[in-house]
Amino acid sequence: VQRQLNELGSRDDFIRNSTLDDQTAAAVYTERFGALQARLDNAKAMKEALSVNGDPAQGYDPDRYLMLLEFPEGRDPRAAIAYGNPDTAEHVSVTVPGMDTHPTSMPSMVNEANAIRTEAENQLDLAGLGNEQVAAIAWLGYDPPDTTDISVFEAPSQGRADEAAPDLAEFYRGINATNEHGSDVHLSAFGHSYGSVRSEERRVGKECRS
Secondary structure, eight states, rough: HHHHHHOOOOOOHHHHHHHHHHHHHHHHHHHHHHHOOOHHHHHHHHHTTTTTGGGGGGOOOEEEEEEEEOTTSOOOEEEEESSSSSTSSSSEEEOOOTTTOOOOGGHHHHHHHHHHHHHHHHHHHHOOOTSSEEEEEEEEESSSOTTTTTTGTTTTTTHHHHHHHHHHHHHHHHHHSSTTTTGGGGEEEOOSTTTTHHHHHHHHHHHHHO
């Protein structure tokens, strides 16, 4: 992506070398540059989220697991990263974010997952269960509305949360299927803002039971 940005060059050069009129050329450049820059920012954020201490210079953290990475047409990429092994942990949490969350939010979401995992481990130690493992997952498997664009008008209808519910339900089922403790795994769900996420969680419960 960085190579494509370099090849695109500066705005002034693009307009000067284009066969289009200046106004149209400027609009084309802005669209292309914005799309490429967004892809680059997303890629850098994912690498940071998977790196030791969030620092790509330190390499990938073997305790962070990429569980989901999709590129749906016309939407932000979808991703899920676990802190701790979700296949061996007795306790697994999944956190779903709210509005204004993008792939560039993944580093902070993974930091939050680490905080959840650390607190859970502390509580297990206090309960005499320090030998049990914990995995905390940051799940961005849907494209939440933004307050900065027209998608904010979708928030009252809960449409995007409704779209996400089957995928989240399938994600939970996948955890049960691959975790060595099966249906005995202690699975916790957390949701941030965007009221329909709470509705989504209820829908997930219904779908999982069915």
